[in-house]
Amino acid sequence: MNGKKVLIIGLGQIGYSNAEYMTMRGLAVDGYDISDKAVERAIADEVIRKKATSFAGYDYYIICISTHSPDDMFEPYLDGLFEITKKLSYEAKAGALVGIDSTVTRGTSEKIIRMLRHRLHVAHVPHRFYINEKHDHGVRQTRVLGGCDICCVEKAQQFYNEILDIPVHIVNSVEVAELCKIVENSYRFMEIAFAEELRMFCDRSGISFEELRSAVNTKWNIKVLEAKEGIGGHCLPKDSQMFLNLLKNVLDISIIEAAKKVDEQYRFHLSHQAEKVLLSTN
Numbered sequence: 222m223n224g225k226k227v228l229i230i231g232l233g234q235i236g237y238s239n240a241e242y243m244t245m246r247g248l249a250v251d252g253y254d255i256s257d258k259a260v261e262r263a264i265a266d267e268v269i270r271k272k273a274t275s276f277a278g279y280d281y282y283i284i285c286i287s288t289h290s291p292d293d294m295f296e297p298y299l300d301g302l303f304e305i306t307k308k309l310s311y312e313a314k315a316g317a318l319v320g321i322d323s324t325v326t327r328g329t330s331e332k333i334i335r336m337l338r339h340r341l342h343v344a345h346v347p348h349r350f351y352i353n354e355k356h357d358h359g360v361r362q363t364r365v366l367g368g369c370d371i372c373c374v375e376k377a378q379q380f381y382n383e384i385l386d387i388p389v390h391i392v393n394s395v396e397v398a399e400l401c402k403i404v405e406n407s408y409r410f411m412e413i414a415f416a417e418e419l420r421m422f423c424d425r426s427g428i429s430f431e432e433l434r435s436a437v438n439t440k441w442n443i444k445v446l447e448a449k450e451g452i453g454g455h456c457l458p459k460d461s462q463m464f465l466n467l468l469k470n471v472l473d474i475s476i477i478e479a480a481k482k483v484d485e486q487y488r489f490h491l492s493h494q495a496e497k498v499l500l501s502t503n
């Protein structure tokens with residue numbers, strides 16, 4: 222398609238899926254990852270053509286690297302992203318687009334465009350990928366798009382919407398796009414934590430959580446979620462921590478902080494329950 226070349230940086234869950242989608246749409250897609258295994262998988266599955274040794278010569282650079290600490294997946298970590306930006310600033314083609322699909326905190330995209338001296342366009346189009354519902358909630362679903370400048374918005378809109386056929390919701394500042402993603406996941410975190418709190422209450426009060434939940438959910442505007450094994454994965458904990466770090470400078474009290482404590486207590490509650498079951502069966 223139109224002879225344009227894409228470089229996907231980070232070939233994990235969302236990078237791989239992006240590459241698969243873009244290759245399927247006829248774009249020339251190469252990849253880059255610090256993990257040889259991730260690159261080999263993408264080449265073997267023919268979702269990328271080859272590993273890029275240099276960042277020179279691409280029209281679109283799509284950043285999909287992880288943004289949590291290598292030692293603690295609940296901790297936000299952007300050093301890798303800034304390393305990539307340095308390499309882009311030396312090697313990438315002027316006028317190309319840097320699309321940040323990874324989740325980042327407020328102010329990150331502006332820092333990146335400053336590092337690039339606006340030689341490239343920078344937009345943040347946070348991913349909403351959900352592996353269990355790849356068909357409906359995969360690469361091609363409505364995405365929020367914010368750019369560092371009007372030219373960045375235009376370039377990103379052309380790529381994501383016109384070339385990739387992804388519906389986009391354009392916001393007036395890149396900060397809103399950054400905040401949008403971490404607020405979405407903080408909101409989800411809070412909703413799950415409420416279900417966990419309710420389940421702990423029920424377990425300790427001799428009430429059936431499922432019966433109470435089903436009864437409450439008959440009200441038209443209420444949807445108490447399920448309480449499962451605690452809030453896992455790297456997205457919800459890390460993203461809500463990003464939001465919490467921003468809140469700390471502005472507010473004295475946060476519902477997200479309470480939700481994190483509830484989730485910790487809930488995990489303890491589950492392990493305690495499992496121990497009790499083990500003791501009673503021995």
Ligand SMILES: NC(=O)c1ccc[n+]([C@@H]2O[C@H](COP(=O)([O-])OP(=O)(O)OC[C@H]3O[C@@H](n4cnc5c(N)ncnc54)[C@H](O)[C@@H]3O)[C@@H](O)[C@H]2O)c1
Pocket residue numbers: 230231232233234235236253254255256259285286287288289301302304305322323324325347348349350351352455456
């Ligand atoms: N997986 C999801 O469902 C999902 C949904 C929405 C947003 N996100 C966000 O997208 C980003 C990526 O998530 P993921 O699930 O694909 O992660 P992942 O761990 O599956 O993949 C990340 C890839 O990035 C590579 N990488 C890390 N640092 C690098 C660097 N400095 N240079 C090159 N490659 C590097 C890793 O080797 C890995 O292959 C994160 O910010 C995440 O929060 C993920």
